[in-house]
Amino acid sequence: MAESAILAALRVLGDLTSEIAKLAISKFSKLCSTYKNLEANINNISSELRVMQGFLDGIEMDDQSNKPQVAWIKEVHELANHIEDIVSEFAYLINNQKFDGISIYVTKLFKDPKLLVHLKRVASQLLVAETRLVNLARMKERWVPTTNVSTGENSNYSNEYSYKMAISAHFIDEDQIVGIKNNSEKLTSWLNSKNLELSVISVWGMGGVGKTTLVTNVFKREKNNFDCHAWINISQSYTVDNLLQNMISEICKEGQINSINTGNKDLRELKEIMVKLMKRKKYLIVLDDMWDLKAFQDIRDTLVNDHRGSRIMITSRIANVASLAPESNRLELEPLPELDSWDLFCKKAFPIEKNHECPPPLKKWAKEIVSKCDGLPLALVSLGGVLSCSEKTESEWRRVHDQLTWELDNNPNLDPLKNILNLSFKYLPKYLKNCFLHCSLFAEDFRLPRKKLLRLWIAEGFIQQKGRSTLEEVAEGYLMDLIHRSMLQVVEKNYFGRVKRCQMHDTLRELAISLCKRENFGLMQEDNNSENAHSSTRRLSITNLRDTVNHDVCLPKLRTFLSVDNDVPSSPLLSMIFDKSRYLTVVDLEGLPIETVPNAIGDLFNLNYLGLRHTMVKSLPKSIKKLYNLQTLDLFCSQIQTLPDGIAELRKLRHLFAEVEVDPTYRSFRTRTGMSLPKGIFYLKDLQTIQSLESNAMVVRELGNLTQLRSFRIYNVKENQSVELCKSLSKMSFLSLVNINASDEEEILQLDGLNLPQLQKLCLYGKLKETMLESPLFKISGDSIQMLRLGWSQLQNDPLPSLSHCRNLTFLHLKRAYEGQRLIFQAGWFPKLKSLGLEQMSNLIQVEMEQGTMATLEEIWLWELKQLVEVPKGIEHLVSLKWMGCRYMPVDFGGLAEGTHQLFHFTCRVFTFNDLSAWYASSYFIGKIMRMSLQNL
Structure with a gap:
């Protein structure tokens, strides 16, 4: 590191x-x-x-x-x-x-x-x-001895453990294997498919998830159905010659084929031998733990296809390696579910107990340790094995739980687990290592928001420019690379199938924390037993603390300060950090109950990221203008109403979040407001995000200077400003998100002249003319728009026929958008729609859904539709529907909706809420259902 x-x-x-x-x-x-x-x-x-x-x-x-x-x-x-x-x-x-x-x-x-x-x-x-x-x-x-150089005899230290684990998998008893039955049957069916073409099968997932164990189980059972077979473990430092020699040796052993001397053969001769061995044979070859595509490409021309049903099975931690197999032959292994995890752990921790039962006094800490393993079989087996030899006392098991990071670092019995996980980190490209370690600075099971994480990585300096791509685009590529390498898990996708939130597996996080400590990358302080920050600490994350922070520590080398989910009385803490930590690059104080920012913040010449989201800060100090390097200023839902003129001097500013929430119920026309921005801000050429600002004549006129904008939100737009606003926005060729809010619900948004061919997300809140839906905005941008919100549009004609031309819509929400009585979703309309919301349309008495409409719809919102007393007609045709949420609906509607289960040939959950507390109380459960459904897109 x-x-x-x-x-x-x-x-x-x-x-x-x-x-x-x-x-x-x-x-x-x-x-x-x-x-x-x-x-x-x-x-x-x-x-x-x-x-x-x-x-x-x-x-x-x-x-x-x-x-x-x-x-x-x-x-x-x-x-x-x-x-x-x-x-x-x-x-x-x-x-x-x-x-x-x-x-x-x-x-x-x-x-x-x-x-x-x-x-x-x-x-x-x-x-x-x-x-x-x-x-x-x-x-x-x-x-320093040099025998450990990769060409020396002691190289491939971690690969040795990978090889040993692969060998050990061949000797695991059947009764010690848990939770593989369904996957084993799936692989067996692929092996024995009637398709006689040579085909590739891939099994992939994070290190320790059980890929080798699963494939070994199937291989041992099915190998005799093939004329010859070979199991090859592929290390990172393989050579093609050595790989072919091993394959020939494996195929020739056990009397399958007469032994062949390959020691003095060159590459051409080795390939010729392989081709001869494979001709007219049905063979099975397992390539275990493959790290890149090149290994397969190096031997591809030796894999004869004689239409005899031969199979290549690949295990890998990397998604693009798994893509060597067709999608129908790819199996991504997930961690074990809770019951299987408990079963596997108990088999290892209590091998001689009757039915492997956990003694009641140990059950609490055993459950906690199993939870830490988060379904990772190798972690369950390793920790179970260690605890099987320890004292069966509550204090001993609590100790192992509390110092798991230390145990991973120092307990030699956990070396197999540590080294298998270390291998994944070791072979990360250099540019990904810091990004991975940075994720461990957040709390256990913390769901990392994609957009914020990318901005933090950029601020940290982890992201370098590549060609014409923006830093944000490069950073997203890094994130996807970590996900495809099984180093991060996707826990939520947005409606467009894009990653919204991800998290670290608990065991990988323990490894990362250990590496952070060893390399002084950063320190996460999350309880009273955490290691305290010291003078050379470079990154400090304070998580879930309650008035336990040492305010006297001096941190002169600190570059990053993160606060996550805290109620820390932070005025002394912040003053100490701002006064003494002059190299700070990132300061994120989201959610802290602070009201002021010390004036000393202006002395932080390195500061790239300042996060004050959801704080009670009412104003920024004038010294903010000295933050020459500031890239992200996040004031979302703080108490700040006006920005100081000095903001216009922040020439490197890329993202500005400046929005105030005024109605958390979201029932009124104005739920949020923007901020008044100084005139000079329209000359900040690097600005990509403004969310959001208050409109006036100067704003709409000068806005066109910001040609790099990608995301833009504006409030208080007057009808007489609409034409100028359209001219300014149409100059922005990269704009993908636009949110325009009129000054009040009777103000007309005259946006017919808006032309944004790259637009993906559009929100319009204000009165619209009937011709608006036939304007270039919907005709030209119709194919690119994926998310559409219309609010208070007060349209007299049914908007659906016009909107149906937006065939790539995945999210459609209509709030007081239509004054009519009926909405009919015709067959073939909205083929990609996943979420539909209908809200506060007081005249609506009927919604009809023809068979073949909204074929991919997964959720419906029905909110405050006072005249809608019948469940949408034809809802049974929506075969992809996962759930329907009803809020502030007529009294009898909830019972009718819940009674529609008998109409469905699928599972659909119905939720009814008539008070805000019940709505918020259920939000986690609903979110969980949504995440489960979106992961399967």
Whole structure:
């Protein structure tokens, strides 16, 4: 992990060697001899770090037995972090936005000698850092053995454990295997399919989920149905020659085929032997633990297809490797359900007890430990095995539960679990390692919101520009890569099938916490027993704490401060952090009960992310204008009404969330308001998100300058501003989300001139003319719009015929949008719709659904439809429907809706709510149902 610290240092060094920095250095060298060799000094540091990074790439980082190596890596890590801090401050001093150019800046130095003193200090620190790097290089030559380089005899430390686990799987008794019956039957049916073409079958999932155990079980039972068979474990460091030799050897053993000497054969000869062996045979080959597509591609031309029903089975932790098999032959293994988890754990923890029963005094902690394993078979088996040999006392089992992270790090009996999980981390690309570790800074089972997580990664500097893609697009690619590598689990998707929330598996999180501690990446303080932050802590996450934070600790190296779900009395805490942690990059105080932000925040020259969402902060200090590097300012649902003029000076701002909630019941026309923004904000060319602002003549006129906007929300729009607003918005070729709210429910939104071909999400709240639905907005953007909300439209004609042209809609919500009495959803309409909401349409007396309409609909909202006394006619045709939510409906409607079960040939849950408390009380349950349904899209 030291290489991650080096990457961070190289990134800031790269920024420093920009043209403006070079010019500044040349100017400074005339002022002081300290600067004369500074450019060479920076280049030397970069070169040393790159070489060290190359060395670290080639050694086994997870081998803790090489003590000199471990100590040396720690020294490299600490120095790389120190260099990152020095360079960050230096870059700030020479790039301060207050000055129009370097020559003016140099002139300023003479007028403000304190700045020159600061520059001299950081330049001297860089010179010292270069000397330390040279000494570290010499130290490595003297003390660090090089036998662990990947070409040496002790390489593939973690792969050995993977291989041993694969071998062990062949000797597990049938009665020790739990929860594989259905998957075993599925694989068996694929193997014995009547299709005689050579076909590939893949089983994939996170490390330790039981892929090898499952496939071994099937392989042992079915291999004799094939003329020949082979089981091959593929390591990361395989060679094609070695892979083919192993396959030939496996096929030839057990008397299947006469033994063949492959020791002196070249690659061509080995491939010829394989082809001869495979010809006119029905064969079964298992390629276990495959990490990339290349391994399969290297042997693909040896896999003969003689139409005899041969099969290739692949196990992998990576989704794109699993995609070698057709979708119909892919099996993603999920963690075991609760009952199977308990069964497997008890078999291992109580092997000699009658029926493997858990003694009652241990049941509480046994349940907690099983919960920690989160259905991961390898974790259940490993911890069960460890506890089977421990004292059967409540205190001992509680100790193991409370110090699971320590046990993973130090208990040799858990090495198989630790090393299998470590292997997944070890072979992550460098650019993903920090992203993965960062996820462990949140609470156990915390559902990580995709958009916020991506913004945090960008603020941390983990994301680098790639071609024309935005940083957000690159970051989302990183997230999907972690998901496809089984390092994160998707727990919720949005209506478009896109990841909305994900989380870490509990056992992987314990591993990540251990790595964070070892590498000083970050510390999560979540209870009184947590390790306290110390002076070298770089990231601190405070989770679920209640007035237990040490307010006296000094954290001079802190770069990230996260608060998650806290009621910490935080004024002293924040003052301490803002005063003493000058390198802070990320400050997220979401949900904290704070009312003010210290003025000292303006001194945080590195700050990229400031989160005050759902706080009680009423105003921002004027010093906010000094945050030159700020990228994300999140004030959503705080108490701030007006932004200071200094916001317009934040030239790197990308995302601004500034919205106030005024009606949490969402029944009135105005449920939220935007903020008044200073005029200069419309010259912040990097802005991608504004949610949201209050409209006026100046706003709608200047808005067109923000050509990079992707997401935009505006309130209080007047009819006479509509034309100018359309002109401004139509200049934004990247705009994908637009939310326009009229000043009141009688104000007409005249938006016929709006043309946004890339639009995906559209919300219009205000009166619409009947011609609006025939405008270019719906005709041209109809194929791209996926989410549509119309509120207070007061349309006299049925809007559905016009909206039906939006064939990619997945979410449609109509609130006071239609004044008529009947809505008819005709056959073939809205083929991709998943969520339909009908709300507060006081004249609506009938809803009809023809057979063949909304073929994929999964949920219906019926909310405050006072005249609708009958369940929608034809609802039984909606074969994909999962649930129907009814709120503030006529008295008899709930009983009628619940009685419709007899009409359905599928499972549909009906929820009725007539008071807000019941609605909110059930929200978690409903959300859980929705997540379950969306995961299957």
